[in-house]
Amino acid sequence: MMIDGLQCGHFDRDSFTRLKAGGVSGVVVTCGFWEGALESLDSLGAWRDLIRDNADVATIARTPADITRAAQEGRVAAILGFQNANLFEGRIRLVEMFAELGVRVVQLTYNNQNDLAGSCYEAEDSGLARFGREVIAEMNRAGMLVDCSHVGNRSTLQAIEASGKPIAVTHANADSLFPHKRNKSDDVLRALGQTGGVIGCAAYRNITGDYYSGPIGQWCEMIARTVDIAGIDSVAIGTDRAHNFTAPDYAWMRMGRWTRGVDYGAASAARPGKAPPPDWFQKLEDLTAIPNGLRSVGFSQEEADKITHGNWLRLYGETFRKTDS
Amino acid sequence: MMIDGLQCGHFDRDSFTRLKAGGVSGVVVTCGFWEGALESLDSLGAWRDLIRDNADVATIARTPADITRAAQEGRVAAILGFQNANLFEGRIRLVEMFAELGVRVVQLTYNNQNDLAGSCYEAEDSGLARFGREVIAEMNRAGMLVDCSHVGNRSTLQAIEASGKPIAVTHANADSLFPHKRNKSDDVLRALGQTGGVIGCAAYRNITGDYYSGPIGQWCEMIARTVDIAGIDSVAIGTDRAHNFTAPDYAWMRMGRWTRGVDYGAASAARPGKAPPPDWFQKLEDLTAIPNGLRSVGFSQEEADKITHGNWLRLYGETFRKTDS
Numbered sequence: 001m002m003i004d005g006l007q008c009g010h011f012d013r014d015s016f017t018r019l020k021a022g023g024v025s026g027v028v029v030t031c032g033f034w035e036g037a038l039e040s041l042d043s044l045g046a047w048r049d050l051i052r053d054n055a056d057v058a059t060i061a062r063t064p065a066d067i068t069r070a071a072q073e074g075r076v077a078a079i080l081g082f083q084n085a086n087l088f089e090g091r092i093r094l095v096e097m098f099a100e101l102g103v104r105v106v107q108l109t110y111n112n113q114n115d116l117a118g119s120c121y122e123a124e125d126s127g128l129a130r131f132g133r134e135v136i137a138e139m140n141r142a143g144m145l146v147d148c149s150h151v152g153n154r155s156t157l158q159a160i161e162a163s164g165k166p167i168a169v170t171h172a173n174a175d176s177l178f179p180h181k182r183n184k185s186d187d188v189l190r191a192l193g194q195t196g197g198v199i200g201c202a203a204y205r206n207i208t209g210d211y212y213s214g215p216i217g218q219w220c221e222m223i224a225r226t227v228d229i230a231g232i233d234s235v236a237i238g239t240d241r242a243h244n245f246t247a248p249d250y251a252w253m254r255m256g257r258w259t260r261g262v263d264y265g266a267a268s269a270a271r272p273g274k275a276p277p278p279d280w281f282q283k284l285e286d287l288t289a290i291p292n293g294l295r296s297v298g299f300s301q302e303e304a305d306k307i308t309h310g311n312w313l314r315l316y317g318e319t320f321r322k323t324d325s
Numbered sequence: 326m327m328i329d330g331l332q333c334g335h336f337d338r339d340s341f342t343r344l345k346a347g348g349v350s351g352v353v354v355t356c357g358f359w360e361g362a363l364e365s366l367d368s369l370g371a372w373r374d375l376i377r378d379n380a381d382v383a384t385i386a387r388t389p390a391d392i393t394r395a396a397q398e399g400r401v402a403a404i405l406g407f408q409n410a411n412l413f414e415g416r417i418r419l420v421e422m423f424a425e426l427g428v429r430v431v432q433l434t435y436n437n438q439n440d441l442a443g444s445c446y447e448a449e450d451s452g453l454a455r456f457g458r459e460v461i462a463e464m465n466r467a468g469m470l471v472d473c474s475h476v477g478n479r480s481t482l483q484a485i486e487a488s489g490k491p492i493a494v495t496h497a498n499a500d501s502l503f504p505h506k507r508n509k510s511d512d513v514l515r516a517l518g519q520t521g522g523v524i525g526c527a528a529y530r531n532i533t534g535d536y537y538s539g540p541i542g543q544w545c546e547m548i549a550r551t552v553d554i555a556g557i558d559s560v561a562i563g564t565d566r567a568h569n570f571t572a573p574d575y576a577w578m579r580m581g582r583w584t585r586g587v588d589y590g591a592a593s594a595a596r597p598g599k600a601p602p603p604d605w606f607q608k609l610e611d612l613t614a615i616p617n618g619l620r621s622v623g624f625s626q627e628e629a630d631k632i633t634h635g636n637w638l639r640l641y642g643e644t645f646r647k648t649d650s
Contacts, residue, residue, distance in 0.1 A: 037363050041419055091367065
């Protein structure tokens with residue numbers, strides 16, 4: 001059993017059958033980057049149709065038990081997530097309603113500062129704003145997991161402190177292992193470890209670097225070194241894999257509607273396009289290599305199980321909540 | 326036990342305590358007249374807060390059992406409804422999501438023709454439009470009751486025929502008893518009777534007329550004559566009572582954003598303002614007079630029970646559905 005803490009892009013039937021072949025039973029999917037409330041409802045509607053049309057291979061998970069059940073049935077459980085808080089449109093009351101519609105993971109902000117928090121790409125991280133504190137408390141109550149992957153380190157530390165429940169960094173790496181604005185300081189990783197939070201280690205070359213994007217043993221070496229910082233109960237997988245992504249998708253992801261100019265996101269002017277996948281991760285089916293890769297760098301079976309799914313299941317259990325309808 | 330098929334306006338704690346004193350255990354509340362999706366979410370959010378803040382006297386009902394339970398607990402069950410389909414914003418996928426958020430009754434259109442159907446106030450009733458047919462089928466599936474109170478007679482007859490489940494006219498009267506554009510033809514009433522639908526008889530003077538707005542016996546006489554047309558299983562109560570309504574509320578209800586001019590809705594240039602309540606219905610507590618009023622015009626206890634709550638409970642049981650969350 002494996003859970004991927006974050007993927008994005010245009011999923012189709014092929015995505016699910018290949019994730020299944022890759023040993024993945026649960027995956028947090030990205031339902032939006034910049035979309036407001038109505039566009040987010042459209043996205044959720046499209047996701048419901050996609051899952052209904054492929055119910056033999058996929059399902060939507062609202063609880064950890066749904067993921068376990070999907071694993072037993074040989075289906076892939078999609079956990080609905082958003083990489084930005086724009087779906088709330090500044091309205092505290094919308095949090096519980098989106099939770100009722102199945103949304104379980106929301107990132108406080110994406111690449112830009114917003115009304116909740118500062119972003120990893122801003123020259124200055126504002127720290128957690130008033131609405132951010134309100135939304136975290138409401139997400140705690142409504143049964144949603146707070147995600148700080150693209151959030152600045154300062155805001156992330158404040159979110160960890162403000163949240164009554166442990167939080168996640170669903171897809172990032174340790175900045176001390178591969179320096180990048182998107183990666184997290186050791187302070188953040190230690191704070192996650194001390195509070196029951198979890199970081200999903202990414203397999204996106206732009207934030208993983210070429211060495212850790214080599215053979216599977218080298219990527220698992222990065223995981224082992226991340227465990228040294230955050231602890232064995234706080235490290236998991238969050239590949240950041242993008243399905244069927246094309247140039248317009250990258251443009252939307254990076255520029256949204258916020259600039260007439262060019263922004264490279266996690267890429268750079270020198271390497272602006274699609275980053276090549278890690279050597280070990282040419283196709284989704286290659287995810288089957290992870291369990292053995294973890295054993296090869298010295299993890300016990302029990303430890304490898306925590307990394308591949310146990311830590312996410314535990315965190316989801318502490319944060320998700322099935323609401324009345 | 327009594328169920329009021331439709332009320333509107335600004336409910337507050339006083340509304341619930343007085344409805345309770347009036348013997349009302351369930352009431353369909355109007356969460357919107359012209360509001361789009363986001364404004365409708367705002368309205369639902371405000372309703373949730375209102376109910377949470379008054380949980381000792383009120384609750385939200387998603388099933389008929391919730392209403393029965395509320396009656397036993399001495400609370401008033403609010404059934405969330407909209408008097409227009411604008412909340413869907415032309416999107417079929419939003420129907421099931423609003424159902425999941427607790428919306429149980431939606432009128433196909435309000436005073437103006439829309440993308441679903443023709444209105445009772447248009448010079449020509451367009452009949453049921455393509456999107457209207459789609460929405461009815463989706464409402465059937467998602468567990469929402471179709472309401473045609475302000476819908477034109479032609480569209481209403483087509484809606485009754487198109488719907489796989491019985492429909493409601495939550496608040497109107499028989500046009501043959503008091504002629505008014507808002508009231509329903511005998512054809513519509515008979516069609517309701519033949520298909521398990523229900524009409525909630527209104528106690529709004531503009532569409533009830535002065536005679537049937539006299540003492541309680543006269544209003545119940547109207548109900549008896551409506552039963553003669555539609556049958557004992559298809560007549561109930563839908564007072565159309567407005568709580569804390571002021572001039573700006575009437576302006577929004579009648580003109581919304583669709584005209585720079587003046588529209589009188591169910592009122593008229595000759596009597597444009599707030600209609601005086603029926604003589605028997607000066608205050609909410611007066612609703613206690615209904616059961617005896619019904620007995621006084623010849624209904625048996627069993628028949629009176631159908632009119633005060635049994636018919637609504639039966640129809641809600643056939644149409645409402647608790648959805649997964």
